[in-house]
Amino acid sequence: MQIADLPIAPALAACYAEKGIRALYPPQADCVEKGLFEGNNLLIAIPTASGKTLVAEMAMHHHIGRGGKCLYIVPLRALANEKYDDFSGKGVRVGIATGDFDRRDDYLGRNDIIVATSEKVDSLLRNKTNWLSEVSLLVLDEVHLIDSPDRGATLEMVITKLRHKNPAMQIIALSATIGNPESLAGWLDAELIESEWRPVDLREGVYYHGCIHFPDNDRPVERRTKHEDLDLCLDTISENGQCLVFVSSRKNAEAFAKRAAAGLKLESPVLTGYAESIRSKADTDTEKTLAACVAHGAAFHHAGLKKEERRIVEQGFREGAIKVISSTPTLAAGLNLPARRVIIRDYLRFNSGEGMVPIPVREYRQMAGRAGRPHLDPYGESVLIAKGEEMIDELFDCYIEAPAEDVRSQCANEAVICSHILSLIATGFAREHDELTAFMEKTFYAASSESPAILKRAVHRVLEFLRESEMILEVGEWIEPTEYGSLVSRLYLNPWSAERIATTLPRVDGYSDIGLLQLLCTTPDMPTLYVRKNDAYYLDKFIAEHGEELWTEIPWHADEGFERSLKTALLLNDWANELGEEMICERYGVGPGDVYAMVESVNWLIHASRQLAGMFAPELAKSIEEMELRMKHGIRPELLPIVRLRGIGRVRARRLFNNGFTSLDAIRSAGPEKLGRILGQGIAAQIFEQLEGKRDAIGEEPADQQSTLFHFG
DNA sequence: GTGTGGCGCGTCTAGACAGCATGTC
DNA sequence: CTAGACGCGCCACAC
Structure with a gap:
């Protein structure tokens, strides 16, 4: 399917042509066939980097061309910035709304596309932002996060609220591959587009004892050092590729970067420049270590670094000067930063109360999917490291060939819905018990769960708490927010926190x-x-x-x-x-x-x-x-x-x-x-x-x- | 006395959203 | 109430 044949504005088509995009990828064409431009809701569950953003963007321009307004919801601020840059400069007005950066709210509404985090949208809803009811297209990036224990319920409630407000709104939901896409699609009244297709070939394997085992063949790796993880890295770099190494802790990330720097011994004016810009502002040991690693072409990446330092590392890697980044999951979920080879060194992660737990399949896919830079790498490789011979098969079974987990609603958890129930009452979504029940009936929880009683009980107990703490008043069937409850809702404060204070x-x-x-x-x-x-x-x-x-x-x-x-x-x-x-x-x-x-x-x-x-x-x-x-x-x-x-x-x-x-x-x-x-x-x-x-x-x-x-x- | 390497044991463990109103060195 | 790496203290050893 050719771009030129699609009902999109010539200006946008020209933008794509300039970047060499003329034809759609197969999954993208599938979206068009399933009614992307006819206003159908879509759930697109395809791998990372296979062109989800482009699908959403075409749909957004289609809406804007007919006087519509688009809201693009992302899970992270960093992602909001990335999308904002992606969408800008193509003849439409783009705004961004996150906690640390937004234009004035009324001004925000004048944009054609608004990129925002789910929490920010929730906050805007609570503060009765008018333009939200003009949204004609809702794009949900990484919807599978609906099952995140701490933040998933927010996303689910925001979706439910927006649909309640704008029943005619089109929804395009972008998701990683998940176990139960039908269930999610059913809730969203969406056509399901599923595919494993990728623009760059991805080979997933397991390394053990000097050899990467792929499903169809093996690849020997030269043993150059006493560290297998480093050998894997050097192997890729000697072929002019770059490596992303995922490890389980900050300490591990830093230690690996140090080893890699010592093993690489790269030197160049560009690297010296990056190292110097980090060192010049470095106060702490962490920052000094980072500067020293970067000077030799290696870096680490975790949340203990300042935003500016993370930015330098990311940029250095994109430009190809930095050859290796060892990273905690910061990079897995966040930005688009592909590499020739991804090494998933630690597939166990500490979890307080549970000890070392294997990471979920979905997270493995997220990391593995980082392998292979479109147009730059001939293929991508992701490599797990087996500790013993018996682990080779096990890793194949548990990750490479394992089905992705199901996505499950978190809305029955009292602790997380407390804030949302209050906001429903404070914002007028629910003014009586029946309305509240009816609203909760529209959630993904109600659509997918077999035990409505659990949700019912949670809601009941939350109401009890809100009543006792005097955030709401219940008069017969009626529920009203008090001035206190209304303030708590607007402040976006957890009612438990508010009550404690x-x-x-x-x-x-x-x-x-x-x-x-x-x-x-x-x-x-x-x-x-x-x-x-x-x-x-x-x-x-x-x-x-x-x-x-x-x-x-x-x-x-x-x-x-x-x-x-x-x-x-x-x-x-x-x-x-x-x-x-x-x-x-x-x-x-x-x-x-x-x-x-x-x-x-x-x-x-x-x-x-x-x-x-x-x-x-x-x-x-x-x-x-x-x-x-x-x-x-x-x-x-x-x-x-x-x-x-x-x-x-x-x-x-x-x-x-x-x-x-x-x-x-x-x-x-x-x-x-x-x-x-x-x-x-x-x-x-x-x-x-x-x-x-x-x-x-x-x-x-x-x-x-x-x-x-x-x-x- | 000083530098180096090995061993054993104790310790520690990822990430990041929200208000408000605009500008740090 | 789990796994594993790191880093420290300690000791042996070579010079």
Whole structure:
């Protein structure tokens, strides 16, 4: 089937022609035949990199051409950015909405395509965003994630809500290969397109003892080092290919990259450039190690790295300068970063409570599917490493030839639907019991499960909780949100978190930073740090010296949850007291990327608890707001006035303060020259411009805060 | 005294969404 | 309540 024969705009066809795309791949043609352009719902379950995005894009342009609006839902922010770039520059207006980046909501609605994470869409629904009802085409990327225990229910509820709102909307669901596609397609009223076809041939094998066993033949691998995983890598690189190695822990990823760097010994100006751009900003050991590896053509990739560092690694690999990346599952789920050979070294992963568990087949496929760069590699290879001879067959059975797992709804889990039930009530999707039941009948759970009683019981218990915590009122058949419940829904807060915060704040005997932070860290919305053996010492010491500052009860016996919350709170407290990144990472055994992730999470929770304080403990609102600002910048209280200036953050504010510029007045009266000696003339001039221009605005800011603070009082 | 290698044991273990309002070094 | 790698302390040994 030729692109030219399709009912798509000439401009888009020209874009494709320019990239050399003239004909559709067989599965893509299948989509057209099954009614892609006739408004049929489709569930497309085909391997990664076999052209799902193109199908979605053609459908979106088709809708836009007829005045429609498209919403493209992705599971990750990084993916949202990637898709945003993909879709931009082709004659349509594209917007992006994720937690860390969005255009103003009303403005967002003026776009033809909006790319968003599922949580962001949920949040937009809760805040009654008007343009959502104009969506005529919904694209669901990676729908199989509907069975993720922690986030799947959100996706399922968002889909159900959007269908409820726009019954005529077309749905295109993109999925990895799954065990029960009929079931999912049935729920979506969708035509099913299934295929194993790939544009680049994929050969899946198992390595053992100097040889890769493929289904039809074997391939010897030269033993060059004492590490088999490294031999496999060097084998590919000697044929001018690149390698992606998946391992089970960060430590393993770093250790492998070091070995690979030592084995490769590559050197080039490009590599030196990349290494230098990492090293120049490197504060921590992790970052220095990364720079050293990159200099020799190897790298590691995990969530402890900053976004910028991950970006450099990805770019270096795409350009071909970096030959090997050893990675935790960060890269498996995320970006499109193909390689000639994928080595799945660790197929067991630690799981607290269960020990080492084999990774799911679907995840194996996800990683293996990364092998083979279209148009660049003659074929792709994915290799599992067998530890013993008997494992060869077992790995073939359990992964290469195994059927993919079924996708199952997570909606019967009380813990995850609590938030969604509240939002249904708060947003008016369900105003009485029957409506709520009717809505839940439309979920994938109801469509696929044989035990409706479980869902019914979960909903019942959730309602009980919401009623008792006074987030909803039940009057006969009617259910109404309270002002509190409505606030919790809009803040996108887990009701359990909200209840914990709202019941603790009024009982607090005086504000304390650590009290607030530790409370927030006991909340299910806050990820907490793993407590190691030698953390016990300083945790105990802290409790002995500052225990009375805590707002939650100190348990009598060792309690993992409590220890984790306290350790995490101490990290955040160190950040807000300007402890250096290097020190924080060393003290708590985390990477710089983790620090940012935790600060970001707690910022959101601090913001939410300030709102809750407005309602339940107004006397604390002022202090919490101050903490919100301090945490955002990572500063002690005395820098608060200075950091209001644009271009001034953690580091510059501290430098100013230590040089006697302790307030805006002090800066103003010192004059631009003196200031310039400390920060450089450029920034000094820019600051004085602000001081001149906004003299009144800045001066009045404290009064301004007061008025908004007690908004809920 | 110093550098190197081997052994045994204890320790530790992936990821990442959301609010709000715009700009760190 | 699981598997395996890493890294430390310790010791033996060579120079």
